[in-house]
Amino acid sequence: MQNIPHSEEELLRLLADGDEHAFQVIFERHWDAVFSTALLLTKSGSVAEDVAQDVFTMLWEKRASLAGVGKLEGFLFVSARNIIYSRFRKLASQDAYRQYILSCFREDGVESAQEAAELRELDRTIQQAIRLLPPQQQKAFRLSRFEGMQHEEIAVTMGVSRITIKSYIVQAIASLRKAIANYPSGAHLLICAVFLLHS
Structure with a gap:
């Protein structure tokens, strides 16, 4: 170092x-x-x-x-x-915003089938970006978002301090947001993705 x-x-x-x-x-x-x-x-x-x-x-x-x-x-x-x-x-518009996010994942109708396909493609983009993260950031992010572990648990698992884990996750989120910034899909799907990548 x-x-x-x-x-x-x-x-x-x-x-x-x-x-x-x-x-x-x-x-x-x-x-x-x-x-x-x-x-x-x-x-x-x-x-x-x-x-x-x-x-x-x-x-x-x-x-x-x-x-x-x-x-x-x-x-x-x-x-x-x-x-x-x-x-x-x-x-003031929180409820409307939540409904808007949930609409990204509705399963009925022709439009939702197209959106589901776009969302799967966006997910592939995000997964690829995750694989490109530095190893420690990637591990911390995966344990947080995919394993549902709290920062304290991740810190123990990885043998580093809680604040270091926070730092890894903040940097990972910044990198992933950048990766989808110019994604060609609809704006509503990007909002969904950013929501999923919220710190």
């Missing part, structure tokens, strides 16, 4: 270049603060954890533009707040 500098500026520069070790250092330094901020604003542990993972997924996805960030802590706080506000705005 390479020597990671402790300067925030250097870490952000390395992160902008795609350095996974720098990402993990930042993740471990700031996870608790981002989670605490989200918990304070949402009053829900499960929602706060989702928000924190969304923040770090965004951080990895937009890493190339982060070298110029002046204060990472402030950037993460604003990102968490914006994600929470966005979630609150969606609450």
Whole structure:
């Protein structure tokens, strides 16, 4: 493992270049603060954890533009707040949104047969992208999404810390979202896929 500098500026520069070790250092330094901020604003542990993972997924996805960030802590706080506000705005249409997602998997009618075929093709694309993940990320993601294991259980199984597992899963989700970003299928199926890849 390479020597990671402790300067925030250097870490952000390395992160902008795609350095996974720098990402993990930042993740471990700031996870608790981002989670605490989200918990304070949402009053829900499960929602706060989702928000924190969304923040770090965004951080990895937009890493190339982060070298110029002046204060990472402030950037993460604003990102968490914006994600929470966005979630609150969606609450009014939450039931409609869930029904929309469920409609992707309906089994009746000609249209649904076509959608089922498209969904199977999209699933093949996602499975291929999973196979291309680094081994540790792939294992953590599979144990989480396909085996239904909690982060604590995965950490014990893989012999690493819980926060390292969170980091692996966040990076895996970011990679998989990128893999389906330009998928030629209908927008509704992409929404289904992103829903399935929600952190």
